[in-house]
Amino acid sequence: MKHFESLTGKQLSRRQLLAGSALVGGGLMAATLTGCGGAAQAAPVQDIDFWHLLSGGDGIKMQAMINAANQANPGFTVHPTVLAWGPPYYTKLAMASAGGRPPEVAIMHASRVPGYAPGGLIEPWDLDLLAENGVTAADFAPRIWEKSQQDGKVFSIALDSHPFIMFYNTDVAAKAGVLGSNGQLGEVSSPQEFKAMALEMQKVTKAHGLSFGYLGSGSQMWRLFYTLYKQHGADMELTPGQPMKVDRDAAVESLEFMASLFDDTIAAQAGDISTGIAEFARGSSGMLFSGVWELPTMKKAGIPVDAATIPTLYGTPASYADSHSFVLPRQLNHNEDKRRDVYKFVTDVLKGSLSWAEAGHIPGYQPVVQSQAYRDLTPQIHYANAADIIAYDPEAWFSGSGSDWQTYFAENVQNVLLGRDKAAAGWDAFEQRTNTLLSRPNPV
Amino acid sequence: MSTSTLSRPRPENLRTSLNRSNNNLSGWAFATPFLVFFLVFLVWPILYGFYMSLTGKSLTGANDSLIGFANYAEALADADMWHSLGNTLYFTVISTVPLVLVALVMAALLNVGLPAQWLWRLSYFAPYLLASTVVSLFFTWMYNPQLGLINEFLTGIGLPRVAWLNDPNVAMWAIVIATLWWTVGFNFLLYLAAMQNIPAQHYEAASLDGAGAWRQFFSITLPQLTPTTVMIVLLQILASLKIFDQVYQMTAGGPAGSTRPVVQYIFETGFTGYRLGYSAAISYIFFGLIVVVSVMQFVITRRRSA
Numbered sequence: 248m249k250h251f252e253s254l255t256g257k258q259l260s261r262r263q264l265l266a267g268s269a270l271v272g273g274g275l276m277a278a279t280l281t282g283c284g285g286a287a288q289a290a291p292v293q294d295i296d297f298w299h300l301l302s303g304g305d306g307i308k309m310q311a312m313i314n315a316a317n318q319a320n321p322g323f324t325v326h327p328t329v330l331a332w333g334p335p336y337y338t339k340l341a342m343a344s345a346g347g348r349p350p351e352v353a354i355m356h357a358s359r360v361p362g363y364a365p366g367g368l369i370e371p372w373d374l375d376l377l378a379e380n381g382v383t384a385a386d387f388a389p390r391i392w393e394k395s396q397q398d399g400k401v402f403s404i405a406l407d408s409h410p411f412i413m414f415y416n417t418d419v420a421a422k423a424g425v426l427g428s429n430g431q432l433g434e435v436s437s438p439q440e441f442k443a444m445a446l447e448m449q450k451v452t453k454a455h456g457l458s459f460g461y462l463g464s465g466s467q468m469w470r471l472f473y474t475l476y477k478q479h480g481a482d483m484e485l486t487p488g489q490p491m492k493v494d495r496d497a498a499v500e501s502l503e504f505m506a507s508l509f510d511d512t513i514a515a516q517a518g519d520i521s522t523g524i525a526e527f528a529r530g531s532s533g534m535l536f537s538g539v540w541e542l543p544t545m546k547k548a549g550i551p552v553d554a555a556t557i558p559t560l561y562g563t564p565a566s567y568a569d570s571h572s573f574v575l576p577r578q579l580n581h582n583e584d585k586r587r588d589v590y591k592f593v594t595d596v597l598k599g600s601l602s603w604a605e606a607g608h609i610p611g612y613q614p615v616v617q618s619q620a621y622r623d624l625t626p627q628i629h630y631a632n633a634a635d636i637i638a639y640d641p642e643a644w645f646s647g648s649g650s651d652w653q654t655y656f657a658e659n660v661q662n663v664l665l666g667r668d669k670a671a672a673g674w675d676a677f678e679q680r681t682n683t684l685l686s687r688p689n690p691v
Numbered sequence: 692m693s694t695s696t697l698s699r700p701r702p703e704n705l706r707t708s709l710n711r712s713n714n715n716l717s718g719w720a721f722a723t724p725f726l727v728f729f730l731v732f733l734v735w736p737i738l739y740g741f742y743m744s745l746t747g748k749s750l751t752g753a754n755d756s757l758i759g760f761a762n763y764a765e766a767l768a769d770a771d772m773w774h775s776l777g778n779t780l781y782f783t784v785i786s787t788v789p790l791v792l793v794a795l796v797m798a799a800l801l802n803v804g805l806p807a808q809w810l811w812r813l814s815y816f817a818p819y820l821l822a823s824t825v826v827s828l829f830f831t832w833m834y835n836p837q838l839g840l841i842n843e844f845l846t847g848i849g850l851p852r853v854a855w856l857n858d859p860n861v862a863m864w865a866i867v868i869a870t871l872w873w874t875v876g877f878n879f880l881l882y883l884a885a886m887q888n889i890p891a892q893h894y895e896a897a898s899l900d901g902a903g904a905w906r907q908f909f910s911i912t913l914p915q916l917t918p919t920t921v922m923i924v925l926l927q928i929l930a931s932l933k934i935f936d937q938v939y940q941m942t943a944g945g946p947a948g949s950t951r952p953v954v955q956y957i958f959e960t961g962f963t964g965y966r967l968g969y970s971a972a973i974s975y976i977f978f979g980l981i982v983v984v985s986v987m988q989f990v991i992t993r994r995r996s997a
Contacts, residue, residue, distance in 0.1 A: 362965070658946070687765075
């Protein structure tokens with residue numbers, strides 16, 4: 248995933264559709280066929296199917312990690328299938344699992360696991376077998392480990408956490424006089440201070456102080472909103488059958504602050520994700536709110552870039568994040584050898600996730616994060632503290648990265664950000680939409 | 692040989708009845724592939740889909756017990772269902788009118804005898820051959836608020852920029868414009884064929900009586916085209932009701948749900964929202980609407996041909 252996600256969400260090609268329906272059809276056929284025969288072949292080299300949705304720069308890193316694991320383990324070969332980020336991926340994964348012919352292992356966003364685990368689409372991890380491969384609960388940060396569980400069982404193993412952070416151009420920041428003595432951005436702790444800093448940067452770039460593209464992307468609006476909302480120390484709870492539990496004042500204040508940024512001076516009033524990234528990458532702004540996965544793009548752009556977590560503007564440090572996590576889709580036919588190979592593959596990838604960190608993500612596996620090699624990575628080390636303050640989506644069957652819920656957020660909030668609608672009205676409409684979802688039967 | 696005269700009719704009878712059963716057999720053999728597909732991919736899904744709409748079935752296979760018409764009751768009270776159905780109908784109205792009128796004007800212009808007819812025919816019809824994805828990509832680029840060709844042109848002649856696909860008031864029109872460019876060629880071709888079938892004598896007689904070009908168009912061409920117009924309008928309504936591809940690819944239903952057609956809502960409820968039973972119920976409500984339109988088409992065309 249990277250900034251193309253906004254495109255892949257919309258622009259599903261006919262070929263992808265065909266491939267998807269072929270997969271689905273194949274899955275259904277396989278479900279009926281395995282009933283009559285079972286195709287267990289005693290091959291010397293196990294073939295492991297692995298689905299993921301990493302199609303950008305981090306997709307290349309993932310391929311390298313798969314190659315490394317394949318080379319280190321002559322007993323199995325992992326065959327990755329890369330699918331488009333967002334709804335297309337999750338639809339196919341759910342249908343393949345429901346049809347009984349899913350891959351042996353797949354990547355999911357940790358925030359989407361609550362929609363999958365209760366319905367039995369994925370299976371819990373065997374902690375003993377993980378420990379045999381040298382990976383235990385102690386190897387993960389507490390917030391991340393906690394997120395991997397549903398009803399006391401571990402359903403996902405986090406490869407990383409990828410928070411929503413702030414990139415900044417050190418040249419622009421230096422000229423604007425907002426760098427601290429350590430060469431990093433000085434601390435700001437209120438919305439006013441942040442805006443003042445952005446305006447100083449705007450005087451340097453003559454264009455904008457901050458880049459943040461959001462048009463048409465519910466995910467992107469949600470990432471910034473939820474960061475600001477959680478900085479109020481507020482919680483959000485989604486319990487089916489009950490209205491949403493939310494701090495309305497905090498939500499409205501967050502939206503009002505966001506809308507006040509898009510005044511065509513601090514930030515462009517209307518732009519999509521790629522426009523925002525392009526603006527920052529050519530030096531026309533001092534800061535960019537974005538996911539860590541844009542780091543390779545920024546490095547390639549050749550601008551002097553550093554990064555930090557989004558400043559704490561409302562008292563409580565918080566950073567929206569999600570995790571790419573390994574899950575085990577439910578299999579109809581268990582093959583013990585394959586299962587062991589999957590555990591070996593996943594633990595190998597975790598241990599080799601330093602190269603994953605180069606793509607910007609914070610590795611979930613703590614021994615890598617604590618290694619000297621990781622400490623030497625800049626700017627990664629400057630936002631590594633995000634892992635302790637990350638906030639995942641509130642849990643519900645309809646929430647999570649690339650979910651329809653985020654689309655509904657965009658539908659109700661985009662007009663607020665464009666200055667066409669009041670923050671309170673936009674929020675109330677979204678809350679009402681959410682309550683409708685909560686009032687409906689949980690399908691999983 | 693003496694029996695030959697007597698027996699002559701019999702072998703012929705035999706042959707024809709054999710022929711007939713052979714014909715029947717080979718007819719069925721030719722029809723079987725179609726029938727199999729028809730049964731497996733149309734009849735069965737229609738029956739099974741209706742059954743599914745009476746259950747709470749989800750994509751995960753859970754809750755597949757019968758719940759009667761609860762899904763239908765929920766759908767009829769679902770504001771988003773009505774909103775998306777309204778979007779589909781709105782699109783159908785504002786796309787059908789230009790798709791018929793522009794096709795008529797294009798065909799009439801060509802029919803007055805422009806040189807290089809093949810070139811015009813080709814260039815009007817060529818977009819129709821493109822995949823919807825290609826068309827969507829073209830227009831997404833051209834509609835881009837900052838870099839797009841269309842806004843470049845507008846600012847060039849001193850008009851303000853338009854946020855084509857990002858403004859809830861404009862987005863549906865932007866989709867209609869793209870659809871018009873894409874599919875008008877088909878209607879154009881039907882009209883052109885019909886115009887070229889109008890006997891030349893009619894025009895000769897009219898011009899002898901002193902009718903000018905406009906008079907001829909309204910008094911001869913248009914009335915002669917009526918059956919074609921009826922067919923085009925009905926085909927176009929049915930095609931527009933199915934709107935999904937362009938919207939899904941260009942706006943994904945946004946901004947603010949202003950372009951989400953009912954087909955996309957069915958897709959979202961069922962596949963990304965897991966609720967197959969509920970989405971089946973919505974699709975049957977929509978199906979009912981299409982059946983009404985189709986029956987209207989049937990009745991109108993039958994009355995015309997009778």
